[in-house]
Amino acid sequence: MSVVTPATDVTTATNDVATGGAGNVTENATSDVTRLRRGACPSLPAPMQTGDGLLARLQPLQPLTSEQLSGLARLARELGNGIVEVTARGKLQLRGLTTAGAPRLSEAVDALGTVVPQGFPAEVSALAGLDPTERFDPRPLARAISEGAADLIPSLAPKASVVVDGGGALHLAALKADIGVTAGGEDNALILLANRPAGEIPLDRVPAIVVALLAKLAERGPAARMANLLMEHGIEALRAEFALAPIPPAAPRPPAEPVGLHALNDGTFALGIGLAFGQVEAEALQALAEAARAAGARHVEPASGRALLIVGLSQEVANALKNKASGLGFITDPADLRRRVYACAGQPACASARLDTHATAMRIAALAKGREVHVSGCIKGCAHPAPVALTIVGLDEGAGIVVEGTPRSAPARVVPVSGLAQAVRELLEKEDA
Ligand code: SF4
Structure with missing residues (x-):
């Protein structure tokens, strides 16, 4: 996932899956009031407390070189617990940062030459501009929106989001956004408001309309979201x-x-690899970065869907790198069961966890017959905020089993962890009968 922002902005916006925890430690990070407000998400200068320490999220402005990826992995080990995540929205997270290590992270990331966006982000696909199936290159539109919305930032909700999707293979239809732009009819863009199709406009009118929509949100103050505006006015009035x-x-x-x-429009290929449960240990990430460097990769880009894209390879080299990545524990087959499973850090990494989430997830995924599964060490549900078919949640009393819900939903059953597999088997048999 890429993000486009003007270079001169001063705030950081994140709009990813919530990652649990409450307090943040912005006090000595910046005195900029706007930045503090938008730092409500776990940005680099404002990491968020979670059960396994502080968590910092970053979304590099430019794709990473393999050296930068390796450097980030090293920082994850030196300043945190060595766990690196790529989120469902394609953002990088470093987990388990210590209170001593966290304040050093921003400077250390800067020293790697990694530019972190400081303005209103307009998100585009990780393959924007390289995907031959795109109907238009979303980056110029995203940049114009980002520049046009810069002055609105202090009045917008911290998680206000704009997604600009050129309509290619790695489209962003699954991402929630206040305003979405995607390919419409010929030379037209389709505008989505709170993920509801609203109507078409010519492509060249997109930046002005999106900025005007953001201004309408900003008029209502920093708590307003597009879903509220739709409820207030109705989609016809906005249309x-x-x-x-x-x-x-x-x-x-x-x-x-x-x-x-993925075949690219410059004749090279991008190899997409998934992170099991969206996480990787720093050592494996460093080994992957080294393999990407040796393979002559142009860059590495975090992608929505808990993945990394290694870009600029020949087909032969990409296939060899795929084998290497698989050996390092990355997911290289889209049919891998782990692609259907969300699991947080869990035991032993997180002090709040009541479950070994990763081991449990693998056992339950094998029983789930393709259903989406979420295994959460506690009710916070850091790994995935949305409902899924089957959720297992660690509770003081045992393991809760939730059907079509989230870790915060009322469980259909609570069972001892030792009896979980049997209870899930029974429940699913009943559902399938
Ligand atoms: S146990 Fe999981 S869901 Fe709970 S705080 Fe820890 S990482 Fe988040």
């Missing part, structure tokens, strides 16, 4: 106000799958 041409409903797109080999 009329912004001259969005109604469109017939479109069929949902098949999910984007970053894992695999």
Whole structure:
């Protein structure tokens, strides 16, 4: 996942899956009021407390060189507990930072030459501009929106988000966004408001309309989100106000799958590899960075869907690198069961955990017959905030089993951890009967 922002902005916005924990430690990080407000998410200068220490999230402005990726892995080990994550939105997270290590992170990331966006982010696909199936290159539009919205930042919600999707294979339809832009009819863009299709406009009007929509949100102050605006006005009124041409409903797109080999418009390939449970140990990440360097990769880009894209390879080299990545424990097959499972750090990494989430996840995924599974060490649900078919949650009394819910939902059953597999088997048999 890439993000486009103007270089001169002063704030950091993140809009990813919530990662649990409450307090943040911004006090000595910056005195900029705006930055403090938008630092409500776990940005580099404002890491967030979680059960395994402080967590910092970063979304590099530019793709990473293999040396930068290796440097980030080293920092994860030196300043944190060595666990690096790529989130569902394609953002990097370093976990388990100590109170001594966290304040050094921003400077250390700077020293790697990694530029972290400081402005209003407009998110684009990790393959934006390289994907031959894109209907348009979303980056110029995203940059214009980002620049146009810069002055609105102090009045916008910390998690206000804009996604600009050129309509390629790695589309961003699964991401929640206040405003979405995707390919419409010829030379048109489809505007989505709180993920609801609102209407089409010519591509060249996109930046002005999106900035005007953001301004309407900003007028309502920093708590306002597009879903509130829709409830207040109704979609028809917004359609009329912004001259969005109604469109017939479109069929949902098949999910984007970053894992695999992607042909690029410059004749090279990108190898997409997944992180099991969205996490990797620093040592494996460093070994991957070294392998990417040796393979002559142009860059590495975190991608939405808990993946990394290694870009600029020949097909032969990409296949060899895929084997290497698989040996390091990365997911190289989109059909891998772990792609259907969300699991947080769990025991022993997180002090709040009541479960060994990763071991449990593998056992339950094997029983789940392709259902989406979320295994959460406690009710915070750091790994995935949305409901899934089957959730297992660690509780003081044992393991809670939730059907079509989240770790915070009322469990259908609570069982001892030792009896979990049997209880899940029984429950699913009943469902399938
Ligand atoms: S146990 Fe899991 S969900 Fe709970 S705080 Fe720790 S990482 Fe988050």
